[in-house]
Amino acid sequence: MEHRIGQNSPPVHAAGTDPAFIPGLTPPRPDEAAECPPPVPADAAPETEAEEVAAEADETEAAAIEEEPPPVAxxxxxxxxxxxxxxxxxxxGVTFRLDDEKAEFGWPEVGxxxxxTPWLARHLTVTVYTTGHRxxxxxxxxxxxxxxxxxATELDAALDSYFEDTKAT
Structure with missing residues (x-):
C-alpha cells in the first residue's frame, strides 16, 4: 500500500512560467468563463427598446459618477x-496637492x-491613514x-470637529 507524504494540492502557476500570475488571485474556473457573455462592440446599435433604455441609464449613471459633488459648507x-x-x-475630506498632482481622501475612507511638527524643523506633516490600511x-x-x-492649533481644532470623540468622560 502506497501513501503520499506532503501536501495533496494541485500545482499552481508561478510568475516564472506565467507572466500574468498575481499571488493571491486564482484563475477563473472553466465553467465560469463559459457563462460570461461575449463583449459587445462599442459601435453596435441596440436591437431592442429594453437594450436602448438600459444603455441610456448606463450613460446617465456614468455621467453622474464623473461629476464631482459640490463642496459642502x-x-x-x-x-x-x-x-x-x-x-x-x-x-x-482631506486633499493633498504637490506640484500638479492631487490626492483626495473622502471622510468615509479616512480611518x-x-x-x-518636528522639534527643530519648520514644517507641518499630515499623515492620512485610510480604512484600507494604507x-x-x-x-x-x-x-x-x-x-x-x-x-498646528488650527489643524487640531478642524480635525476635532470631524472626528467625534466616542469616549464617555
Missing part, C-alpha cells in the same frame, strides 16, 4: 500651502489623521516657528 476649513504643495481639510503623508514648510504652532 458644513464644518471648519483648514488650508495651508507653500511654494510646491498644499493641505486642505474641509467637510468633503485616522496624524499630525506632526498611509499617505504631505509636508508643508512654514515661514516661521510661530506660524507653524498656529497651524
Amino acid at each position: 458644513d464644518g471648519p476649513v483648514f488650508e495651508v500651502s507653500d511654494r510646491r504643495g498644499s493641505i486642505t481639510i474641509d467637510s468633503t 485616522a489623521v496624524e499630525t506632526g 498611509s499617505y503623508h504631505a509636508h508643508i514648510d512654514a515661514p516661521s516657528r510661530k506660524l507653524l504652532k498656529q497651524w
